[in-house]
Amino acid sequence: MRRRTEDVELQDVLPGEAGGWELGSLGAAANTVTVLRRTAWGLLVAGPVLAVWALLSRPAPAAPVVAVRQEQPAVGQSAGPGGFAELFVSAYLAAGEGTEDSLAPFLPTARDVTLTAAPGAQRAQQLAAVKVRQVSGGYWSVTVAARVVATDTTAAKPKAGAKTKPGAEESEPGSARSGSVLRYFQVAVHAGADGAMAAAALPAEVAAPLPGEAPSLAYGQSVPVPASDPAGQTLTGFFAAYLAGSGQLDRYLSPGTALSAVSPAPYARVEVVQVAETGTNDPGAQQGVPADGARRELLVQVAATDTAGQQRPLAYAIAITARDGRWEIASVEGPPVLSKDSARTDEKETQ
Secondary structure: OHHHHHHHHHHHHOOOOEOOEOOOOHHHHHHHHHHHHHHHHHHHHHHHHHHHHHHHHOOOOOOOOOOOOOOOOOOOOOOHHHHHHHHHHHHHHHOOOOOHHHHOOOOOOHHHOOOOOOOOOEEEEEEEEEEEEEEEOOEEEEEEEEEEEEEOOOOOOOOOOOOOOOOOOOOOOOOEOOOOEEEEEEEEEEEOOOOOEEEOOOOEEEOOOOOOOOOOEOEOOOEEOOOOOHHHHHHHHHHHHHHHOOOOOHHHEOOOOOOOOOOOOOOOEEEEEEEEEEOEOOHHHOOOOOOOOOEEEEEEEEEEEOOOOOEEEEEEEEEEEEEOOEEEEEEEEEOOOEOHHHHHHHHHHHO
């Protein structure tokens, strides 16, 4: 009986305490195992998510500086070889020692160029391509006129203790010296297969191009316009509205002719001085009522006076057409008509 009693007492002790370890109940142990198992699965699933979050939350590395090559105008664009040459000459005139890289967008071999002039010692006030000659396919010789101004690159500072003369002024760096010189530079421009343009060499300074011969025009003798000439009356009213803002412009235009008056009006008074016409030396002879559809091509000499009283001569190639017994303006902005001989010469030069 005593042995049985001891076994019962030992069983009462074991569930609560055995060898110094507190075991707790079996239900609690099962719950603990479930929690641990779920936690482990949660960490396993959350691991990739946390890794992606850590990757995205890192600060982005600084973007590397990339050198961008400026593409030059392609063949057929409005700038063309003439505009490219103008930009190159402008950069060339302003460049100097230490700034040779400013020529790189135009001259691929700029790294081999050594300049000794002071940067900015001169600059171009005005630039114009006055001659563009195609040497071969994609290769041109361009003559650029540049009005060049010399500039002061260093300030003229008086020495310590030196006295300046009354009225003397110090020159500022970069200020233009008095006067400008018209100079001419020849530039060889080449277009690659992709259309990008590049200069084949540094500019060459050349003499001014020889003036061209005046073309032969197709008009007859230029004569004053009689006051009674219906065409002259139309021209007088038209130019008063077109250049001086006097009257309605639309009343002088043929149907379908779109034209706006010059605005703001640059002149206060306009006078039609002389008129020449194709096919005749007497444009004032046609003073009768014109037949509908009749057309005349005129070269009109105009004297325009501004508000300050300064007069300037102007010339307009104009076509007029007849409608309802009166002359109307059909076109204004075209060039003068060339004679047949001049037209044939121009065609040969362009071929």
